[in-house]
Amino acid sequence: MVKKIILGIVILLVVVIGGFVFYVQLNWNKIYEIPYPDLQVSTDSTVIERGKYLVHGPAHCSNCHVGSVAEMIAADAGENIPLKGGVPFNMGALGTMYPRNLTSDSETGIARYSDKEMFRMMRHVVKPDGTGTLIVLMPFWNMANEDLVAVVSYLRTMAPFNNEVPDNDWTFVGKAVRVLASSFQPISNPSPAPVSPPMEATIARGEYVSRYLANCVGCHTNRDPMTFEAIGPEYAGGMEFEPWPEFALAVGGDPETWMRTPNITPHPNSALSKFKTVEEWKARFRQGRLINISQMHWGPFSRMTDKDLEALYLYLTSLEPSDYDAGELMFKK
Numbered sequence: 001m002v003k004k005i006i007l008g009i010v011i012l013l014v015v016v017i018g019g020f021v022f023y024v025q026l027n028w029n030k031i032y033e034i035p036y037p038d039l040q041v042s043t044d045s046t047v048i049e050r051g052k053y054l055v056h057g058p059a060h061c062s063n064c065h066v067g068s069v070a071e072m073i074a075a076d077a078g079e080n081i082p083l084k085g086g087v088p089f090n091m092g093a094l095g096t097m098y099p100r101n102l103t104s105d106s107e108t109g110i111a112r113y114s115d116k117e118m119f120r121m122m123r124h125v126v127k128p129d130g131t132g133t134l135i136v137l138m139p140f141w142n143m144a145n146e147d148l149v150a151v152v153s154y155l156r157t158m159a160p161f162n163n164e165v166p167d168n169d170w171t172f173v174g175k176a177v178r179v180l181a182s183s184f185q186p187i188s189n190p191s192p193a194p195v196s197p198p199m200e201a202t203i204a205r206g207e208y209v210s211r212y213l214a215n216c217v218g219c220h221t222n223r224d225p226m227t228f229e230a231i232g233p234e235y236a237g238g239m240e241f242e243p244w245p246e247f248a249l250a251v252g253g254d255p256e257t258w259m260r261t262p263n264i265t266p267h268p269n270s271a272l273s274k275f276k277t278v279e280e281w282k283a284r285f286r287q288g289r290l291i292n293i294s295q296m297h298w299g300p301f302s303r304m305t306d307k308d309l310e311a312l313y314l315y316l317t318s319l320e321p322s323d324y325d326a327g328e329l330m331f332k333k
């Protein structure tokens, strides 16, 4: 009798686990049917200039889509590195991701993709091949139409660089998370505005830059380390970053130190409240990176316009103060 019960449980487990494995294998790289946005690239030089500012400034594409850690450091410091992709992003238990080649190379870059495939990627976070990806890495779905057009128009002008980027390498856990977590599902209903708030010191511009261009909210909110879903109040910090030894060693930092984002709501103890005036705030951004192993894209952000920095300050200081304790900024496990 007991033997039969145990056998029954074992069979049930095999069926359930087998079914789950089968389900994940079937769906982890599924193709999404998402319509293409109705937008057109432009060859107008002011549009292209606008795109250049976004790519190398607030939207910081230029810091991620490079070929190596050394190039990432050079790009942060302001060197014009070709966006040829390929630097490995270690995603812990999930696997490894590789930012792709954004130059106009016809074999390995974005010249392989139509304009509408590019627009859909940015608007819905569906890759040109129709598969999904980690949406918090590319959180640009509500970038205004005019800015999205500017970004893609600028990318089209970049000189080709032949560099074959390896395919992402997902572990089974990574594949399962891709199937189950909302942070890997495409954005089916974005709500972009046709034009962005004008580049002026307004709260509306600050919110736009913070949410839809610079991803301040993405990093300065505590997130589950596996699924990247928010587990703390917005802008109150606490997101943890695993050490990246190769990066740390290249900048002379400690390869075992973890980091957490600080609270940037206007609470008296927050990192924002250190800056009493907008002038101090701008001066901090112009300094760029002070903590060498910081994940923050200080270089591109230091190259934002005065108006965008002022708008960010106005917006962040207008938020509800949160007394959330983000924890120690730097720590070891």
Ligand code: HEC
Binding pocket: 054, 055, 059, 060, 061, 062, 064, 065, 089, 097, 098, 099, 100, 101, 102, 118, 121, 127, 128, 129, 132, 133, 134, 137, 138, 140, 151, 168
């Ligand atoms: C935080 C790092 C990061 C930033 C910032 C970033 N990307 Fe990406 N991007 C990635 C990664 C990683 C991938 C690969 C995703 C995948 O393969 O699942 C990717 C994929 C892409 C793709 C898909 C290309 C292909 O061949 O499938 C495009 C297009 C793209 N990014 C454009 C941009 C643009 C434009 C910007 C700036 C507005 C930007 N990215 C900012 C990390 C980033």
Ligand code: HEC
Binding pocket: 210, 214, 215, 216, 217, 218, 219, 220, 259, 260, 261, 262, 264, 271, 272, 284, 290, 291, 294, 295, 296, 297, 301, 312, 329
């Ligand atoms: C990729 C993740 C990431 C993004 C995106 C990001 N930050 Fe940060 N930020 C961090 C980390 C990590 C730190 C702590 C280390 C440091 O000070 O560099 C930090 C620190 C700060 C500080 C404290 C600086 C100081 O000198 O004490 C401020 C203020 C700040 N961020 C504001 C912003 C704003 C505004 C944006 C958007 C424009 C932003 N961050 C985007 C990760 C990020």
